[in-house]
Amino acid sequence: MTKTVPLSRNRNYTILWTSQALAEVGFSATSFAFPLLALVITGSPAVAGAIMAVESLAQVLVGLPAGALVDRWDRRRVMVWCEAAQVLSLGSLVAALVWDAVTVPHMIVVAAVMGVCRALFEPAEDATLPNLVPESQLATAVGLNAARTALGDAGGKAIGGVLYGVSRTLPFLLDMITHLVGFVALLFLRVPRREPVERADPPHLGREIGEGLRWVWQRKEIRVTTLCAAVLNMFFAGFYLVVLVLAEGKGVPAGEMGFMAAMLGVGGVAGSLLAPWLCEKLSPYLSIVGVFWGVSLLTPLTLLFDNGYLIGVLFGLMALLAPTANTTITTHQLLVTPDELRGRLGSVLTLVVGAAFGLGSLLGGQLSSALPPAEAVLACTAGIALVTLLVTLNPTLRHYPR
Template sequence: MSDVAAKKDSLARNRDYTLLWSGQALAEAGFGATLFVLPLLALALTGSPGVSGLVLSVDAAAQLLVGLPAGALVDRWNRKRIMLACEAAQVVALASLVFVLWTDTASVVHLVAVAAVLGAARALFEPAEDASLPRIVPEHQLATAVAMNTARSSLGQMGGSALGGLLYSLGRALPFLFDLVTHCVAFVALAFLRLPPREKPETAEKTHLVREIGEGLRWVWSRPEIRVTTLCAVVLNLFFSAYYLVVIVLATGRGVPSTETGVMASMLGVGGVVGALIAPRLHRVLGPYRSIAIVFWVATALTPVALLIDDGYLMGVLFAGMTLLVPTANTTIGTHQLLLTPDELRGRLSGVLAVAVGTAGAVGPVLGGLLTELLDPVPAVVVCTVGIALVTAYVTVSPTLRHYPEKGQQ
């Protein structure tokens, strides 16, 4: 393709994708600010770290509880209206929080309610957006769109956390006001989105929601490539989440300053952003199997290196290296799954995967905490390394992944 033709065919020239991406980039930054500040606000109101953690966990719990029915509802209802309703719900919740902070009437119950609304709204919005993506961008640009959405999320979390801390230092209500404004902008952008009609007309047919959820679960389990990649991703996410906490404990025990620990955490995001920007090219160059397997190979090779490092900045480089290639695997897997799955099941696909991976991400820190309680940090790192190595060995020899995707399934 010539340079002129490539520019004309650029994803940036897709009006509807640009509207969606830009609006959600702002909303991601706003959400990142709120997620960073919300536990700090709870701590300031109550002085209890336990209550602070509770408020933060409510958001994650809401996403997990709503995830499966959300996917079914996304396949049942108008997806653009779902996204608009989710943005509106977040605007109302955030406006109420800004109001009680300005009037000095905020309570823990209110914070918990706001966190629940934000979590439930995200659980509905994300499968609606994922399922709509193949109808907004052409098939040959879908991998790039998936990668750019990953970059958007990483940038939003990094920038939002930094901005949230700054705004919170200037006034308790300011981070939530910023988040409120970003969701208002995102709502307006969505209002102008032209989402093509679905292939199958939406009907008012009454079916049992549980049955529809079961259909989504059966679809995920019946497709070998979806089933295998999901199980492998869950195991990797579980042990890496545990490993992250164990390494933080290890670094603290070795006298790494808190400032360097913060850099370690932020480098995860840096690796994700850089990886997302190079993911479309690596996706094409490496091919499906190597795009997926290389993440596991690199993780297995790098996890024990933490035992040899005492410097927080070098540990941050290690974390960045471990997350650098994750977006490439996500791009390969996500693109194929969207193209493979019928439109009427895409919402449920996204819901099932979000719950599976999210559960592993929630259980992982608990596993890491147990390992550091029962073992010293060094053997705990070894346990995590062995867990990652075992799933890597399976990925390496799996016939399903070695022939991913099969011809005729694309």
């Protein structure tokens, strides 16, 4: 009987996890500094916002084709070239900052490169993961990847704020260096060779995208969990914006509002570390439904507090169980999806959930404008409660496979 090697001694997984932990820190530092730089360069909040929207727009537009290409190409090479492209684009921005020659078109190009690279890298990494770790450790690996993202986001933004206060160039220099480290590290990554898929017809991008969409739609449990997650994310994104407006109206200091935002990351990190253990103890149904009930019960409590620290604790509790549901769902999806479709699976899920966040932000803005803050919070809470009821009664989720 072959003894399973712990993930900490899995050479390839360690290379991937460590390199991307650093890259997440750099990316988050840039995410913090880029809007501030855009505002300084343009002097217009509207133009700065448009520049920042380019990255998300590029990721959405390229998402579905990127997933199909990831399934067609060598995934390790996709990740390596994405790191190289980000090093070059960030290096050009660092050079322009040093020479005081930054322009709006240059920033747009850098934002677009970052969006395209994330659209390619994320499904490539997700699709590669089951080939690096055994099935028995996949849930743990998924949970650790989620913790990596949450830690990188919280730490990177904090570091980015400090570095930007010293020099506008430093956050982008840090991002360039971390991606350079990631590029070098991934050169040593060894991924098992994929068996070529025989096709009767020549490659066709549109047909391959359609195959990915049909796979997600035909697998009932994937379709249901994707739609439920999208709706919950939409209402929660709107709720988060409305709570910020409510807190500002109550005179909550900026420092306390920063703590509120940070606690979402803290809850995500703690939940990611607990996720593999909870996935073993809870049924998939309870793992998924528990998130919806937790958020439903906690969201109206934000109306009771004028203290940003207490609201932050609620935010942390709301984020605590989400990684368990994500780990349960993601592990199952990766195991049941054929290797040749995993890139397209990741791109479809990213597109749907990303679009839901965008719609949620628009919803929160509209509710904040049309209703008093307290009523807007209750409207979002009602939406979340309705989704929770539907999820609880859904027969597909009740019989979700372990």
